[in-house]
Amino acid sequence: MIRDVLRMGDPRLLQPSEPVARFGTRELETLLQDMRDTMAAHNGAGLAAPQIGVPLRVVSFGVEFNPRYPDAEPVPYTELVNPVLAPVGDEQEDGWEGCLSVPGLRGVVPRHTRLRYVGFDPEGNRIERDANGFHARVVQHECDHLDGILYPMRMTDMRRFGYTQVLFPDAAGEED
Ligand code: NI
Numbered sequence: 001m002i003r004d005v006l007r008m009g010d011p012r013l014l015q016p017s018e019p020v021a022r023f024g025t026r027e028l029e030t031l032l033q034d035m036r037d038t039m040a041a042h043n044g045a046g047l048a049a050p051q052i053g054v055p056l057r058v059v060s061f062g063v064e065f066n067p068r069y070p071d072a073e074p075v076p077y078t079e080l081v082n083p084v085l086a087p088v089g090d091e092q093e094d095g096w097e098g099c100l101s102v103p104g105l106r107g108v109v110p111r112h113t114r115l116r117y118v119g120f121d122p123e124g125n126r127i128e129r130d131a132n133g134f135h136a137r138v139v140q141h142e143c144d145h146l147d148g149i150l151y152p153m154r155m156t157d158m159r160r161f162g163y164t165q166v167l168f169p170d171a172a173g174e175e176d
Pocket residue numbers: 098099100101141142145
């Protein structure tokens with residue numbers, strides 16, 4: 001079921017989320033189905049459970065070809081429960097981000113270039129991956145939602161924040 005996405009200003013987006021205690025439950029499966037449906041409806045590159053008002057540490061992300069990010073390298077579709085992130089090295093890079101909770105806007109955010117992430121799939125199987133570039137950026141963005149952090153709170157240069165249609169007038173498929 002497509003769920004409403006909370007927008008910046010809603011205090012629920014600023015609250016830390018709780019770990020999932022039990023895997024393989026119908027409740028978790030329903031949550032992930034709703035997240036898939038909601039992401040697909042908005043062409044999102046990722047979504048975190050608190051964005052649909054569920055304060056649990058669950059994210060989903062993935063990019064094949066996404067018209068919102070036409071130049072992004074593909075990221076495998078992943079559902080990740082109770083994720084833990086560890087930067088690899090000190091390197092950071094700037095990149096443009098958007099968020100379904102901050103519709104119509106884009107901003108440049110510094111993120112760790114390389115990352116190891118660990119978590120579980122919905123059945124409780126361990127996932128451990130190294131990621132870099134856009135993949136690492138998406139994971140950092142989604143997992144920030146679990147700690148009540150929205151990307152504008154990570155920005156260091158507010159001059160590089162604006163309306164998508166003004167910044168990128170030729171971008172196709174924009175709907176937020
Ligand atoms: Ni977001």
